[in-house]
Amino acid sequence: MTPIRVVHLLDDVAPGGVTQALAIYDHPGLADLVTSRVVQVVPDRPRVPRLEADVILTHFPPRWRALPFLAALRARYPRARLIHVEHSYTGAWEAHCVPHRRRFRTMLRLAYRLFDDVVAVSHGQRAWLEQAVGIPGRRLSVISPWSDVPDLAAIAPPDETHRRPLVVGAYGRFAEQKGFDRLIEAFRGLDPERYTLLLGGFGPQEAALKAAAAGLPHVRFVGPVSDRAAFLARCDVIAVPSRWEAFGLVATEARQAARALLVADVDGLPEQLGEAGLRVDFASPSGLQDSLAALSERSLAELGRRARASVAGLTEARLDAWRRLLSADA
Known part of the structure; x- marks a missing residue:
């Protein structure tokens, strides 16, 4: 052929x-x-x-x-x-x-x-x-898009026996779409002894985001995320607070890395959750706090395993979809 x-x-x-x-x-x-x-x-x-x-x-x-x-x-x-x-x-x-x-x-x-x-x-x-x-x-x-990031499947689910602040991770372009400003504002009301936010990325809102995080010791900027596997391994939960998001590859990568998800209820994000996380109203002052409280009642390790199971066969499904579409009139 x-x-x-x-x-x-x-x-x-x-x-x-x-x-x-x-x-x-x-x-x-x-x-x-x-x-x-x-x-x-x-x-x-x-x-x-x-x-x-x-x-x-x-x-x-x-x-x-x-x-x-x-x-x-x-x-x-x-x-x-x-x-x-x-x-x-x-x-x-x-x-x-x-x-x-x-x-x-x-x-x-x-x-x-x-x-x-x-x-x-x-x-x-x-x-x-x-x-x-x-x-x-x-x-x-x-x-849906396909993400082939090395080493994500080798990351162990979060270790819940290690007592430390829950690490919420978020990464992407620092732009209005991604909603990181809402995430920082939500952390203003969270206990630094219980929660840490790791923000990875860069973009036009970087200076404004860092100014918004001034005085918040539990909000940390880690710069561009060149090694996504290493970043995801540092996190217990991944937040995707986007104002709009057609699909959201970050959510897929988090699932591959066995990480629970907290996603905004917009566009294509909710359909990535399955049983591996929660929808969050990031526009509400208490939205993230309420969701983290609900999440703490569940096993993060079990959610991580469910997240990883939800992407089993993902590559084959994407390949099959493109093969069917491209060969339809061949």
Whole structure:
């Protein structure tokens, strides 16, 4: 069988969640089906590059200025299968960031009509896309991102016999989306003898976050997290306080590392919990405190084991989903 030629179009190739998710195309489980390469484009300009592709996947968010590019892409490659992977837009994102909802949804409808298929990264996002944009179910799939971080499976569940403050970890880009400011504010009301917060990452809100944590000895910044396994091993629980989050690879990595989860009740985050954690109202002054109290009544080691069990077979499931989608018209 001749491999399917797949080209991924990105407007930003800096390391991050999108580029990390593309690693699945280098997995041996897809080697017999596809050849894959990444091409960086400038969607705000209508010039479409020359591509040798059977399938073209776009990974940048649609926008009004990008519509001419997408239309030109469809016109130049009428025989190629066009698939859009929606990494960004969600119901919570729309609620926080869109002042003119009707105009925004009109743009999405115009953009998505140019594609043969649209991939949502969570069921929560898919439900919003169906309701808000009206994408027919036959053209809308759910394939969550894949994370291949070495050594996560080797991390032992938390040791509850070692008496010390409960270590809550959080990591990611220091930006409004991630909600770390709400997490710091919640720690203002927590006992330093019982709880410690480890914050890993960097970004535009770093100075503001550090200023907000002034005078809180139990909030510690550890810098960029280059070794996620080492960071997760230091934590008992992982918090994901995002204001919006299409999927949330941090939650998946925490489950792989056998760590209980405390996640915001937005978009794709709740569906990652299973029996391995709790939904938290991070907007409430007592939301985190109440959730930590409820969590203390349960075995963190047992929650960790359940978390790890919930990702058993995850890689195979992601590979199977992509194989089915890409070979559907082959």
